[in-house]
Amino acid sequence: MEQPSLDYLKDVLTRTRREVGKVVIGQAAVVDACLIAIFTGQHALLEGVPGVAKTLLVRTLAHVLGCEFSRIQFTPDLMPADITGTSVFNLQRNEFTLVPGPVFTTFLLADEINRAPAKTQSSLLQAMQERSVTIDRTTYPLDAGFTVFATQNPVEYEGTYPLPEAQKDRFMLKIAVGYPGRDEELQLATRMLSHESLPETMLTGGAVEAVLQPEELARLRTVLDKVTVRPELLSYLVDLIRETRRSESILVGAGPRATQALLLAARATAAMEGRDFVAPDDIKDMAPGVLEHRLVLRPEYEIEGLTLKETIAKILATVPVPV
Ligand SMILES: Nc1ncnc2c1ncn2[C@@H]1O[C@H](COP(=O)(O)OP(=O)(O)OP(=O)(O)O)[C@@H](O)[C@H]1O
Numbered sequence: 001m002e003q004p005s006l007d008y009l010k011d012v013l014t015r016t017r018r019e020v021g022k023v024v025i026g027q028a029a030v031v032d033a034c035l036i037a038i039f040t041g042q043h044a045l046l047e048g049v050p051g052v053a054k055t056l057l058v059r060t061l062a063h064v065l066g067c068e069f070s071r072i073q074f075t076p077d078l079m080p081a082d083i084t085g086t087s088v089f090n091l092q093r094n095e096f097t098l099v100p101g102p103v104f105t106t107f108l109l110a111d112e113i114n115r116a117p118a119k120t121q122s123s124l125l126q127a128m129q130e131r132s133v134t135i136d137r138t139t140y141p142l143d144a145g146f147t148v149f150a151t152q153n154p155v156e157y158e159g160t161y162p163l164p165e166a167q168k169d170r171f172m173l174k175i176a177v178g179y180p181g182r183d184e185e186l187q188l189a190t191r192m193l194s195h196e197s198l199p200e201t202m203l204t205g206g207a208v209e210a211v212l213q214p215e216e217l218a219r220l221r222t223v224l225d226k227v228t229v230r231p232e233l234l235s236y237l238v239d240l241i242r243e244t245r246r247s248e249s250i251l252v253g254a255g256p257r258a259t260q261a262l263l264l265a266a267r268a269t270a271a272m273e274g275r276d277f278v279a280p281d282d283i284k285d286m287a288p289g290v291l292e293h294r295l296v297l298r299p300e301y302e303i304e305g306l307t308l309k310e311t312i313a314k315i316l317a318t319v320p321v322p323v
């Protein structure tokens, strides 16, 4: 198999941004962050208030990248089997057969993940970590490109089950989705006036092209192997993560999964900029998204009004950048 080049990645990236941009107005940084998770084969947590196009974006990305898509709305009464599937007895064949649940897909949108109780959330854990699920003692493999995008509303805490630390750690990045800018909101309103340009019509009506064939994404991911990291930068990255465990304002620091996630994210950033080597800024830029959801502030610092963002900025300012 011929290895794809950085130029090929750049071409896919340009076309993906263009096609996604036909449906999702603005949110360029959010789109790129999602692409980092996708290109590295990792999962992402999307945080944002209702109506900022979280669902629309993931659906559009699946369409554009030629991937299968399914969505689960998490609710307090959602059961693990609603995620994984069940085996039912087939009378004609005298055997159990699998009725696959929504995890048997490529891009899975876990909407409002914090609305389901821990037991149900944790049935996503095995799926995310191992890319397989066990139903009635039989283990079934999931799609090799299985990627979870979970959404979470940052303001509503009532009646929610906050994700346990172990669950959050499995997400490579937390991506904050904010309100559109004024111009973008105006564009959105204008579009409402014409039926042809409504997102639904565009996605189903052929106005948005798929830029990849289903099997091409796996091949594209091998481009990241071309991105090298100098030993000094690797040390820098490890020191950043370790500093989160020493900082006096942090109760729970980042684990080794954060080290892996930051390295992958930095390499993807470099590749997406057409570079075959990681620069210090790739690491710095990705650190907040990789760290924020994994760290827990000490309550006394939180009461004083310190935020995780400030704490991470301080860590970035503390650890010396190699020259
Ligand atoms: N940036 C945007 N570009 C295009 N459409 C947008 C944008 N922001 C909001 N919309 C419109 O708002 C609608 C709501 O988007 P969507 O359902 O994806 O939001 P959501 O973030 O998933 O909300 P919820 O948290 O309630 O599930 C979309 O159907 C779309 O028409």
Ligand SMILES: [Mg+2]
Binding pocket: 054, 055, 056, 111, 151
């Ligand atoms: Mg939604």
